[in-house]
Amino acid sequence: MSAVAVDGVWKFYGDYPALRDVRLSAEPGCCLALIGRNGAGKTTLLRIIAGFSRPGRGHVRIFGQEPRETSTRARMGFIGHGISVYDELSALENLILFGKLYSLPDPRRSAMEWLERTGLERVRNGLVREFSRGMRQRLAVARAFLHDPGVLLLDEPFTALDDRAIAVLQRLLREALAARKTIVMSTHQLREALELASHVALLTRGQVSFHGPATPEMVADPGYVYARYGEAG
Amino acid sequence: MIAFFRQVLVVTVKDLRAELRTKEAVNASLAFALVILLMFSFAFDPLEETTREISGGLLWIVFAFAGTLVLNRSFAREQPNDCLDALIAAPISGAALFLGKALANYVLVLAVELVALPVFGIFYGVHWTAQFPQLMLVLLLGAWALTVVGTIFSALTVNIRLREVMLPMLTYPILVPALMGAMQLTAGLVNGKPISGDTVSWLKMLIGFDVIFTAVSLVLVETVLVG
């Protein structure tokens, strides 16, 4: 069974189809890079996979289940454009909060563990408001990994990150792939993404114009996929 | 069931803790309540007997205005870092999320009301302690009506233009029956008349309003959050 299966998904804004009959899948241990221009529908698709909005037609299955099922949500981790942690709470409080929401057996221990893995244990009691950009981003990564999700959904994960956060994230993603987790990420930074991606899907005007394994040509020339399968110009 | 209420509580505690760190909403709301109490004293002679008769109404106008400031912040607090996404992604039901936020708002709205009440009593020479337990009952029921409608509409208006204006524009007309009931009951109680005979129907209406709108909100909240 696919970890992520997107089957004939359409999404409409009024009558305008932002996604048209999207079919994708990702197997456990795979990293699927969603590429495409701004406005091609990458974020819309990721949000539908994550269950934040419902498709107009078609459906998404995560390990064969609806994304909105409680048990499915517990298996997904999401990093979006915002860091999704609270400025008024400390790093530790934030992680304990999410640990409790995910009903982890020992929220505090998991929180401490992830603070350590993201190099934030020293500032654990500092309010997020006082953190530097890079620290906030690492905390966002810790939040997404906290409940040990089987499927990681990342929307432009490398765009806003500083070097250290990129390094932390790439290390964690590699470990996750080694542990047969599934990653779906939308990205502009093809070079960073292709270091991890086993598969690539190109979205063009809300449609999948290419979906397949990442090939050496792609890694050598990030423009290759666009030139070959995307629209000219 | 226990898990549900534990999640509700986690959300409530989170909201309260975040609010109490900055006290943004509570301070603004309290200051606003005091300012309105002051303004009313110019509109009506505060110590006149006729003012005492309408004082229940004045008090609830203060509560409704001040409460909106608290409620506006409720979902707006989730905005800056896209925190709402993380809450929607978490394996808790929309109902638990809604109740958790509503309870946090309830505590804050009640806190503002409980501070404003004695101030009101002093400024307007009202013996609000005369029927204290019954007044508390009305306060609890009225505040819940305000909170439950305000919280669900706060979710509706969180990322739209003119949020600050839209919330009261949508909330007050819906709240007319509840506010009217609370006003009628409070006016009697602060004048020393306990709830009896004709006023019991107001109490029933207030309870009914609370129950109906809580139920409808719980049913519709998932639609509001996820579409």
Place this chain on the structure above:
Amino acid sequence: MRDKLLFVLGAAAMVLLARNILVIAGFPNEANQGAIFKIIFFHVPVAMAAMGCAAAALVGSVMFLLTRNFKYDALAVSVTEVGLAFLAANLVTGSIWGRVIWGIWWTWDARLTSALVCWLLYAGYLMLRHAIEEPTQRATFAAVFSIFAFIDVPIVIFSIKWWRTQHPQPVFWGGGSIPGDWYLAAVLNLLAMVLLGIVLTVARLRQEEAQREIDSLRRTAHAF
């Protein structure tokens, strides 16, 4: 075909309305209130038409949430707008009547007050729509609000009735039986209003659908 039908219905509504106005104008003045009583032949039918619109808006909203078909959203917004127009007509005719009989334009009478609250409720619905850009979210949130508003209407009406019964109430027209032809005139006027409402709603509904199509074409054009 649909165009023609709409024109025919519209024309029928206008003819019926004109006929009703002539007939009602020909009625003798009512004993206590004089000519102003005749405003009731419009005042009551528009109120009923407005109530029908509120019910239709609820159906449209619930159906949209169940099916996510934008036709129902278009129905909900069209019928709400038409209903607001009817309710406004109800408020204005009531106010004119009040000016003549009570000598004041407005009184916080139970019916007037509840009509005003309902008008504000549904005006809020339109304001909410205007404030939301994204069509799916607009339709969803508006439908949710419409459900809240509809549930609130009976509570508003009952509570305001209670409120008013505790105060001295202006005397409404005294009892007495209504002549048969007056009754018929009122019913025919209701029919005219319903026809008018349907025509207006359908016209507005098509405009809404055309608007949605234009918006989506615009999005397509601007997508890249």
